[in-house]
Amino acid sequence: MTKSIYVAQPLLPPIEEFIPYLQKIWDNKILTNGGPFHQQLEEALCKYLGVKHLALLSNGTLGLMTALQGLRVQGEVITTPYSFVATAHSLLWNGIRPVFVDVDPGTLNLDPGKIEAAITESTSAIMPVHCYGHPCDVDAIQKIADKHRLKVIYDAAHAFGVRDTGGSILRHGDLSVVSFHATKVFNTFEGGAIICPDAETKQHIDYLKNFGFVNETTVVAAGINGKMSEVNAAFGMLQLQHIDRALSERQRVDAAYRAGLESVRGIRCLRGPPNVQVNYAYFPILVGPEYALCRDALYQRLKDEGIHGRRYFYPLIPSFPMYRELPSAALDNLPCAVNAAEKVLCLPIYPALTTDEVERIVHIIAAQP
Ligand SMILES: *Cc1c(COP(=O)(O)O)cnc(C)c1O
Numbered sequence: 001m002t003k004s005i006y007v008a009q010p011l012l013p014p015i016e017e018f019i020p021y022l023q024k025i026w027d028n029k030i031l032t033n034g035g036p037f038h039q040q041l042e043e044a045l046c047k048y049l050g051v052k053h054l055a056l057l058s059n060g061t062l063g064l065m066t067a068l069q070g071l072r073v074q075g076e077v078i079t080t081p082y083s084f085v086a087t088a089h090s091l092l093w094n095g096i097r098p099v100f101v102d103v104d105p106g107t108l109n110l111d112p113g114k115i116e117a118a119i120t121e122s123t124s125a126i127m128p129v130h131c132y133g134h135p136c137d138v139d140a141i142q143k144i145a146d147k148h149r150l151k152v153i154y155d156a157a158h159a160f161g162v163r164d165t166g167g168s169i170l171r172h173g174d175l176s177v178v179s180f181h182a183t184k185v186f187n188t189f190e191g192g193a194i195i196c197p198d199a200e201t202k203q204h205i206d207y208l209k210n211f212g213f214v215n216e217t218t219v220v221a222a223g224i225n226g227k228m229s230e231v232n233a234a235f236g237m238l239q240l241q242h243i244d245r246a247l248s249e250r251q252r253v254d255a256a257y258r259a260g261l262e263s264v265r266g267i268r269c270l271r272g273p274p275n276v277q278v279n280y281a282y283f284p285i286l287v288g289p290e291y292a293l294c295r296d297a298l299y300q301r302l303k304d305e306g307i308h309g310r311r312y313f314y315p316l317i318p319s320f321p322m323y324r325e326l327p328s329a330a331l332d333n334l335p336c337a338v339n340a341a342e343k344v345l346c347l348p349i350y351p352a353l354t355t356d357e358v359e360r361i362v363h364i365i366a367a368q369p
Helices: 015-028 036-049 060-070 086-092 138-148 199-208 230-240 243-261 295-304 335-343 355-366
Strands: 053-057 076-079 097-100 123-127 151-155 175-179 192-196 267-269 283-287 344-347
Touching (some): 036 053, 036 230, 053 199, 060 086, 060 175, 086 097, 138 151, 192 199, 243 267, 243 283, 243 355, 295 344, 295 355, 335 344
Parallel strands (some): 123 151, 151 175
Antiparallel strands (some): 053 192, 283 344
């Protein structure tokens, strides 16, 4: 019996390499509250990602919630139905009504051509997702936001290290939020960050993530506890030393899948736009009608062989009970998202996945009559 292969495997450097970091924490006895590793990781990530200001948080979801608080977003927010539930949940938790707008069938990102029709008096922001790390049409989205005076908060949970011709895609919008969850390209076990355009915004986010404390006696906002601990930040520092190698291993896996699958009838491999340095965070395929099996049958077929792909993103957010009564959640209005939710299968991709394993997966998919 061959070993099971899951969709993601966390990047875990050898444990011996982590011990000296832990020793430092034990020595100086600073466990959290913006300690030395927290400070170091913020600086190192700014440098690595090519952004000016970044605030670490304990996870990406708290990052989204804190970003919305930071910009005082209220009323309605236009967002994508095709994402992980945390995108829409962050809105509900802030008492904001999500308004779902369909995705572009090519990129599976929010379709800018459909945003304006969904804007009302109550709309205060747009929350798009760089799905699978493939950049949204940021220029078109910004143009609409400027015209209607809306804020833009990118859920950039998938987009660590993604660059367009102008630099990091995390620079777009009023704020961008990344996730460092164990399953993401860069992980701190749990963690996340908000990328801020200027020092004042970062300062405000820093207050918000620490209960609103400015100093011992002054509280300026109803903040939350969103701080990243020293253990998580230290692990991030260690991860950073391995990230370039991890990205090139992901690229190897991506290339091996494409070489094997692009000629398979009915299978379409999604890819990012040209001129974008992607991060190979996911390997989504679309299982079309010309393929011998439907998506769910292929998903099961692989599972029977111990290969656990994931149907990201199925079910669609608007079909969950807390969303389905919303007018914008009517599935007839979201045909491209519905189609993607029915056809996409994300194949295993992570640095330790061997080329032999990829070839085995390709062989199973290609072997269908
Ligand atoms: C992972 C993810 C999140 C949540 O991030 P956490 O760090 O797990 O809280 C939000 N949005 C998207 C699109 C994600 O994939």
